[in-house]
Amino acid sequence: MEQARAEGNAIIDSHREALDKVFEDHKAEALRQSETRIKAETTNAKLALNQALAKSQLEIKRKQGKIQQELKDKIFEEAQDLIHAFMKTxxxxxxxxxxxxxxxxxxxxxxxxxxxxxxxxxxxxxxxxxxxxxxxxxxxxxxxxxxxxxxxxxxxxxxxxxxxxxxxxxxxxxxxxxxxx
Incomplete structure (x- = not known):
């Protein structure tokens, strides 16, 4: 009986060790997959952020250009008024x-x-x-x-x-x- 119990315990220990190894392998694989997914999501988030940033910078430049053009036109209208005033002197x-x-x-x-x-x-x-x-x-x-x-x-x-x-x-x-x- 003792021998059978010892063999049973050895089989159980061996099986437990095998299950622990499978569990550790599975845990390591799950960790690798989650790290890979986190890296991919981080990369996607950075890309989306860069695209949004580029789009907003382009919009800002467009608005800035429009305002500068309006100011430039206004400046030269004033210059033309000054020229007309000068022409009367x-x-x-x-x-x-x-x-x-x-x-x-x-x-x-x-x-x-x-x-x-x-x-x-x-x-x-x-x-x-x-x-x-x-x-x-x-x-x-x-x-x-x-x-x-x-x-x-x-x-x-x-x-x-x-x-x-x-x-x-x-x-x-x-x-x-x-x-x-």
Whole structure:
């Protein structure tokens, strides 16, 4: 009996050891699978977060660009108002005279055609008297200033406010702190 009991206990111990080993293997496999699942879910969560972040950054940049464009347009509208106010001063007349004289000096002996803006047509006689240059009134509105053409050299001297405003508008970029610009 004792021998049978000892054999039975040995079989039970052996079976228990086998079950413990199977249990430990199963536990280790379950742990590996859960770690793999956690890594995969973490990766998916990071990817989703990065996508949401990129989408929101794109939306912020889009809104920022729209606001900057609105501000830029407003700035240049104000600049145009200031130009129109300047055009009513004596300093503007002096500016026109300097531009006309500069174009004539640059042309030298070559014939030059000097155009003033249609809005300055009333000043034509006074400008011609001041510069001794025959002026033409442009059919195209270029806001103000002077355009001069030296046809023999295919040269356009463009001192028009329209061109200068457009050049500045095209170059204008907002710059500032916090990565704006």
């Amino acid at each position: 004596e300093a503007y007349d002096d500016f026109l005279i300097r531009c006309i004289r500069s174009a004539v000096r640059f042309a030298g002996t070559d014939p030059v055609t000097v155009y003033i803006n249609l809005s300055d047509e009333k000043k034509k006689t006074a400008l011609e008297d001041a510069t001794q240059v025959h002026l033409s009134v442009s059919a195209e509105d270029f806001i103000g200033g002077v355009r001069s053409v030296i046809r023999s050299r295919n040269i356009l001297i463009d001192n028009s406010f329209q061109t200068q405003l457009k050049d500045q508008y095209d170059k204008f970029i907002f710059e500032g702190g916090d990565g704006i610009g």
